[in-house]
Amino acid sequence: MRHRPTPRRLAVAAALLTVLVVLADLSGALDLSPVRTLAAAGLGPLERVAGPGGDEASRLRAENTELRTRLADADRRLAESADARALLSDPALEGRPLVLARVVGVGAPGPAGPERVTLDVGSRDGVEVDRTVVAAGGLVGRVVAVAPWTCDVLLLGGPDVTVGVRVGSAGVLGEASGSAAEGAAPPPPGSMSLSLVGAGAMAAGDPVTTLGSAGGRPFVAGIRVGTVGSVAPAAGRLAATGTLEPAVDPATLDVVGVVVDPQRSTPRPTATGSG
Numbered sequence: 001m002r003h004r005p006t007p008r009r010l011a012v013a014a015a016l017l018t019v020l021v022v023l024a025d026l027s028g029a030l031d032l033s034p035v036r037t038l039a040a041a042g043l044g045p046l047e048r049v050a051g052p053g054g055d056e057a058s059r060l061r062a063e064n065t066e067l068r069t070r071l072a073d074a075d076r077r078l079a080e081s082a083d084a085r086a087l088l089s090d091p092a093l094e095g096r097p098l099v100l101a102r103v104v105g106v107g108a109p110g111p112a113g114p115e116r117v118t119l120d121v122g123s124r125d126g127v128e129v130d131r132t133v134v135a136a137g138g139l140v141g142r143v144v145a146v147a148p149w150t151c152d153v154l155l156l157g158g159p160d161v162t163v164g165v166r167v168g169s170a171g172v173l174g175e176a177s178g179s180a181a182e183g184a185a186p187p188p189p190g191s192m193s194l195s196l197v198g199a200g201a202m203a204a205g206d207p208v209t210t211l212g213s214a215g216g217r218p219f220v221a222g223i224r225v226g227t228v229g230s231v232a233p234a235a236g237r238l239a240a241t242g243t244l245e246p247a248v249d250p251a252t253l254d255v256v257g258v259v260v261d262p263q264r265s266t267p268r269p270t271a272t273g274s275g
Helices: 007-027 033-050 054-079 082-088
Strands: 098-106 116-119 132-134 139-146 151-155 162-167 172-177 192-196 207-210 224-231 241-246 255-259
Touching: 082 098, 082 255, 162 192, 162 224
Parallel strands: none
Antiparallel strands: 098 116, 098 255, 116 151, 132 139, 132 255, 139 151, 162 172, 162 207, 172 192, 192 241, 207 224, 224 241
16 A cells, blocks of 8 residues: 655655755856755745645735834835924935834823923834934924933923023023022923023023034934023123023924934044145
């Protein structure tokens, strides 16, 4: 009586055939392209018959493929959103690499509103601690904690955020903070305190941009922070103080970008004065 090959015997035969094909391929003695094609067509069904859990593995592979397709579609829709287009067209961000993200969580509110948010990007997307976060209107805050797929952002206006700034067309140096400047009244809710670091002048409506940090961390230079809201009387102080109206309302955040500028890896060239 002839015995029908069992799945186990088929698997052993397939394994032996695979070893022979690999040895012949390594020797370079034969052109095995047709063999590979036939093997790909024939061994797939054999694996489903002989391999344990073949149907389950096929189902998982199909689910993974569907998930990757959905994620790719979500990324495409994110990049094509109006907020993303406005963000990427901002002249202040020209040439800067960004990781687009959405706000997916909001921390406990402080006196002036939410102080932290969670984004749906993390270390696997190239995000690191102390990276600048921006929206279409301007500065949002800085990254303070990173997980593989998410990160936490400390928002501008919180008591623990201080930003070096330039004020007005002259670029007068100053400092913006969620806490009251020394000798000044606390800023009203939704505003920040603003103080110049030396002699200089500012007026309501003057634009305020980031001064920038060493290596662009935590803040890159030239990003809109807001505008001067009010200027306090000098009252014997050397430097002017006032309030700043932030360019971005944290209560309306949706699509943002994390700036991932690489640090400079080569020395800056020297320059010679022309006298």
